[in-house]
Amino acid sequence: MVTVRTFNIRWVKLLVSASACFTLTVLCTGYVLSKLMSTNLVHVLDRRVDRSLGDQFSEEVQRFPDTFWHEFAPSRQSTNEHNQIILIRRPKGIDLDPKPVTLVANISLAGLGLAGSELPASRPPQCVLLGFGKCGTSALLEFLDLHPQIVTLDWEIDYFCERMYPKYDLQWYVQRMPPSYSDQITIEKSPCYIVEHDSHIRMHAMNSSLKIMVIIRDPITRLLSEYGHYYATETYWGRPAVSFEERVYNHKTKEFRTAQILKVGDYSPHFEHLLKVFPRNQILIIDGDKLVTDPLSQVRLVEEFLGLQHEVSKQDIYFDNAKGFFCMKLRNSGETKCLGKSKGRQHVQIDANFKKKLIEFFAPYNEQFFKLVGQKFDWLK
């Protein structure tokens, strides 16, 4: 009898402390969330506003926590009846479309000395970088972002690809573009666009005068880069990775694994389709190998293609010995910025005989590509 009562009391105690813990957790989470939503209101609007307002604005700014993306531009539509700036943000995470959080900034346009002036807004891109993956798409975009008249989306939205297009409409796409002024050019890059041919048609339907950029590089270097990515992924997940040779060549049949190599490495079929959709003068081909050794030469090509002044200069970049690549010097802050660890990996060394085989394998595909685009590249050495 005594034992049963002791047992019951113990259970009641346990239940009480468990529910107290639960209530405390709920209360704490609620408090933290409400703090996040109410106090950290304003983020730097954009580079130009930030620059024009200088320190005075920066002092007023309370940075929004890093766990939130800057979602929409504070555009005309996103100022409220009190002329306050409204920011819409969503938590960072894997979910591509979580519910955004709307926040009213604690400052007004007039308070910023911006009454009546144009505010940056999300606009459809006037130029898209279609790929090819592993050819330097991120580096190109980072260098272009140094241009005051260029605004770039810093993630791959893949909107025109099959994975996204049926799910989202144009408004969804445009709203995700970074804030820009009407005299700026918005660029986004998604490497799936070049190999998924329906994307070409979908982009043309959005804007038939869209400017198209495609970056290519020596297909063997591209293949090595792709292998580096595969190796890093397998290692990360603790899975065994096959050697480069094994991945691209079947030693039993003594044949290259063409499905693996040519899916992206044969550039011609993708260009053939692109040229059926967009006129050649709307397409700019960037040399990914030159982007590594002389990034300014390729940035200049883009500036001319987009009808912009040459703004990005030697002062904006430097060669970083530790990274082994060119990096950026940011004009506003004086800070330096290199691409992350997953860009600029060391490539595996390949045996000279195997490289010869690869060169012979790719040669006819490259010749066909040079003919198609009327341009030669210094590849296969």
Ligand SMILES: Nc1ncnc2c1ncn2[C@@H]1O[C@H](COP(=O)(O)OS(=O)(=O)O)[C@@H](OP(=O)(O)O)[C@H]1O
């Ligand atoms: N400045 C600078 N810094 C770092 N990396 C640079 C740079 N310029 C070009 N590259 C080359 O870009 C290669 C990655 O290409 P992508 O960004 O197109 O890759 S991805 O498809 O988006 O994953 C990457 O390939 P890996 O060297 O294999 O990592 C680089 O060779």
